[in-house]
Amino acid sequence: MSGRKKADEKNQIFLTYNPKKQFGYINKKVKSETDIEIIKSSYKDNPMLSPEYISLLEGLKEQSSDFYKIFTLGEYASSDGLIYGNIKIIACYPEDIEYTIYGLDFGYNNPCALVKVDF
Numbered sequence: 001m002s003g004r005k006k007a008d009e010k011n012q013i014f015l016t017y018n019p020k021k022q023f024g025y026i027n028k029k030v031k032s033e034t035d036i037e038i039i040k041s042s043y044k045d046n047p048m049l050s051p052e053y054i055s056l057l058e059g060l061k062e063q064s065s066d067f068y069k070i071f072t073l074g075e076y077a078s079s080d081g082l083i084y085g086n087i088k089i090i091a092c093y094p095e096d097i098e099y100t101i102y103g104l105d106f107g108y109n110n111p112c113a114l115v116k117v118d119f
Contacts, residue, residue, distance in 0.1 A: 022076040042074045063109050094118070 005011070017026065030036065043049055043057050060068040069077035097118040105113045 040074055043072060 030038070043054060057072045060072050066077040069075040100116060100118050103115045103117065105115075107113065
């Protein structure tokens with residue numbers, strides 16, 4: 001093998017990834033190319049998967065709808081771990097706080113978390 005490309009051979013790269021952000025860097029770069037073919041597949045297209053692994057993938061639906069969309073269906077979703085997606089970030093912390101409450105999540109599926117909420 002000479003290591004040289006023959007005249008009738010095409011340069012090829014196979015890229016596989018689980019989509020996360022629809023407008024992320026990889027997706028923008030790949031979809032802007034004109035001489036590529038995008039093949040979308042999911043676990044349903046792989047006849048070699050064991051029933052146990054299929055069960056594990058389908059179980060993601062009960063744990064995280066975002067993980068299920070990304071890793072099971074090959075769809076876009078945000079897996080940033082946000083419970084609420086409609087948050088508002090403010091420039092400075094308000095001074096007129098009436099009361100404070102705390103919430104504790106013992107972390108059955110994810111790490112434990114303590115949150116402080118001021119009203």
